[in-house]
């Protein structure tokens with residue numbers, strides 16, 4: 001116990017992972033599967049509703065790597081307990097007002113996934129726990145510093161009842177867009193736009209003329225003030241009702257953003273988007289719960305890792321939801337970061353006296369992250385520029401002109 005009342009633990013963990021979202025849980029699992037000692041800190045005691053539920057077919061392999069087979073268990077096993085449904089593809093009103101279908105049937109897997117996000121994240125943390133990770137809920141990183149003499153981190157953690165200092169050889173910043181470790185180290189976070197998401201859940205009861213909503217497509221629609229998507233949520237479907245999520249993406253400082261933040265404004269805006277609103281009307285959907293707002297712009301750290309630390313998932317780089325790549329990228333980067341830390345630890349165990357053992361692995365990780373960002377930026381530009389309507393509107397005007405892309409491109413949320 002120190003004079004300011006905080007407790008000091010003497011254990012030195014191989015890694016402390018900050019953040020129990022998909023990136024944090026997956027990084028912890030990867031390290032624990034390599035017999036590394038891992039402490040996972042999650043500031044929330046209980047997870048609430050989280051946005052982000054579509055996974056493209058390409059993501060299924062990495063989901064199965066961490067959670068087990070989804071295909072053989074569709075309808076039972078993990079898919080039922082977590083809440084996972086197969087999706088058929090995207091229906092998008094992007095280049096034209098008329099809907100275009102992009103079918104997952106033509107991919108090797110043949111389907112994508114729609115997940116119950118709260119349960120999905122919890123399932124990943126449960127796997128981490130089973131692999132031997134120590135998981136602390138309600139534990140928030142409040143500070144960290146490098147103790148050069150001991151080549152380790154001292155990490156200050158606050159919970160409701162105590163303040164603790166923990167020690168680790170590596171820190172993995174998986175704290176999402178807050179990137180708490182990187183910020184504590186003074187690493188700049190660059191925001192490339194001001195995109196903000198406003199999400200509203202809708203419920204439809206059975207007994208309507210058209211029956212229950214059985215839609216298995218993600219619906220995307222461009223509008224003058226931004227763009228919308230809607231998914232039928234997996235767990236809320238019963239024999240009596242279905243739930244749908246409808247999300248508007250617009251600039252945070254726009255008048256549409258102010259409007260979308262209020263229940264009546266949100267309904268007025270969606271009424272002007274004919275494709276999704278006709279779907280809501282067809283099944284007599286009504287709003288349920290509060291409108292949830294979330295930052296959704298393209299952001300990255302100027303530096304993805306450094307001596308003894310790595311940023312992973314949204315903490316390293318966060319994407320526009322048009323990509324539908326956030327969770328896929330979080331799981332992949334977590335797997336890579338976990339392996340790099342494991343190799344670096346193994347190298348320092350083999351030759352304890354040599355300095356900067358981790359440089360090779362950190363450079364490799366940084367290179368992967370740079371490559372990911374370069375690909376993302378190119379595709380982001382392409383897809384925004386392929387929407388030729390409303391170029392006179394500030395939202396679209398800022399995001400590119402249609403002159404530098406082919407005349408016929410098909411929007412695939414999950415390919416961007």
Ligand SMILES: Cc1cc2nc3c(=O)[nH]c(=O)nc-3n(C[C@H](O)[C@H](O)[C@H](O)COP(=O)(O)OP(=O)(O)OC[C@H]3O[C@@H](n4cnc5c(N)ncnc54)[C@H](O)[C@@H]3O)c2cc1C
Nearest residue numbers: 019021022023043052053054141175176197313314326327
């Ligand atoms: C509107 C919207 C729609 C989206 N749709 C999709 C989609 O359809 N498909 C898709 O793949 N992605 C989607 N995404 C993106 C996706 O949700 C993110 O990419 C994903 O959550 C990133 O995972 P992560 O683990 O890196 O970060 P997060 O999920 O943000 O997890 C970070 C965790 O760190 C914890 N934390 C923060 N600070 C601290 C601290 N100081 N101490 C301890 N813990 C801390 C948080 O509580 C949180 O649990 C969407 C995002 C938005 C905004």
